[in-house]
Amino acid sequence: GAVVSQHPSWVICKSGTSVKIECRSLDFQATTMFWYRQFPKQSLMLMATSNEGSKATYEQGVEKDKFLINHASLTLSTLTVTSAHPEDSSFYICSALGDRARVNQPQHFGDGTRLSIL
Amino acid sequence: KQEVTQIPAALSVPEGENLVLNCSFTDSAIYNLQWFRQDPGKGLTSLLLIQSSQREQTSGRLNASLDKSSGRSTLYIAASQPGDSATYLCAVRPRGSEKLVFGKGTKLTVNP
Numbered sequence: 745g746a747v748v749s750q751h752p753s754w755v756i757c758k759s760g761t762s763v764k765i766e767c768r769s770l771d772f773q774a775t776t777m778f779w780y781r782q783f784p785k786q787s788l789m790l791m792a793t794s795n796e797g798s799k800a801t802y803e804q805g806v807e808k809d810k811f812l813i814n815h816a817s818l819t820l821s822t823l824t825v826t827s828a829h830p831e832d833s834s835f836y837i838c839s840a841l842g843d844r845a846r847v848n849q850p851q852h853f854g855d856g857t858r859l860s861i862l
Numbered sequence: 863k864q865e866v867t868q869i870p871a872a873l874s875v876p877e878g879e880n881l882v883l884n885c886s887f888t889d890s891a892i893y894n895l896q897w898f899r900q901d902p903g904k905g906l907t908s909l910l911l912i913q914s915s916q917r918e919q920t921s922g923r924l925n926a927s928l929d930k931s932s933g934r935s936t937l938y939i940a941a942s943q944p945g946d947s948a949t950y951l952c953a954v955r956p957r958g959s960e961k962l963v964f965g966k967g968t969k970l971t972v973n974p
Contacts, residue, residue, distance in 0.1 A: 750905065776960055787951065787966040788906075816968040837905050841960060847893040848913045851962060 747771055748840050750854025758862055759830060765823045765857045767838030770853035774840035778851065779811070782835040794821045828861045835859075864889045864956050868965035875942055876973050883937040883968045885952030890930045896962065897926050897937050898951040906951065910937070942972045 747770040755763055767777055776795050780788040792813050794800040801811035810832075812824040821840075825832050835858055839851040865888045875881050885895070894913045897913060898906040910919045910926040912935065918927040925938040949969045953962040 748905075778961070787964045790961060793961065812969065835903075839906070847955065848911065850896055850908045850911045852908065853898075855905040856903070 748838065748852045748854040750838055750857055752857060753855060754858045754860075756860045756862065757828065760827055761858060761861075763825045763828055764847075765825075765836055765838075765846070765859075767821045767823070767840065767854050769819045769840045769852070772840075772842045774821075775818065776841040777821040778785055778837070778839045778841075779821075779823050780815060780837045782837060782856075788837060792825075800828075825859065828852055830861045832862045833859055864892075864954060864963045864964035866952060866954055866963050868950075868968050869950055870965065870968060872969040872971075874971040874973060877944060878955045879942050879972075880938065880940050881942055881970070882939070883939070883950050883970070884953075885935040885937070885965055887935075887954050889932045889956065890933055891957040892930065893957055895926075895928055895935050895952065895954045897924075897935075898953065900949045900951060902948075909950075931953060940972075942970075943959075944972045944974050945972060947972050 749765045750769045779791045782788050790803050791806045792800045792802045794813050794815040796815050796818050802808050815821040835856050837856040839853045867886045869884045896911045897909045900906050912919045912928040918930040923940040928935045951967045953964045
């Protein structure tokens with residue numbers, strides 16, 4: 745089946761540091777990737793939609809300059825949390841869609857990244 | 863605006879029981895509905911996808927139904943096992959969108 749790899753799985757860093765999270769589709773080409781944030785015991789909150797070769801579309805309330813998204817190839821999207829602060833600590837999950845024109849294909853999710861800012 | 867609701871929020875059953883998880887959505891204009899499983903500290907695993915033209919999908923001990931007109935879906939788990947313990951999430955893909963709208967999930971505990 746389709747596999748999405750997310751790296752790193754866990755990162756702890758000091759306040760003010762920028763952190764990059766990678767999301768790779770291993771066995772298919774992902775025209776669209778999604779980035780979610782999940783708070784403890786809550787559902788997923790969509791942060792942004794990333795289409796290969798174009799700028800990401802951010803959901804309302806998500807700071808573009810804070811959460812930089814790059815989708816430079818059909819198999820890789822990155823999320824960079826710039827100048828991270830403790831309130832950015834959360835669980836970040838990516839997902840990938842092979843062909844957004846095919847409406848009945850499932851999204852495939854990565855295993856998530858636990859980000860802890862001290 | 864599409865909203866997805868899952869009831870109950872948590873469910874605890876003894877091993878071997880058959881159980882049903884419920885999902886409802888407010889707008890029937892969808893492409894499909896997906897059921898996912900999430901283990902603690904992990905991402906989502908896709909279990910079943912039901913297209914809007916379908917009534918049900920089956921995979922092993924799992925059976926998902928869809929009644930689009932009433933805005934409801936159920937996930938039936940037969941002969942539950944402790945390994946089924948996880949949070950189950952329901953999500954719909956609205957027509958005209960590539961995004962998924964998620965419910966808040968049902969946390970299932972199957973006791974040995």
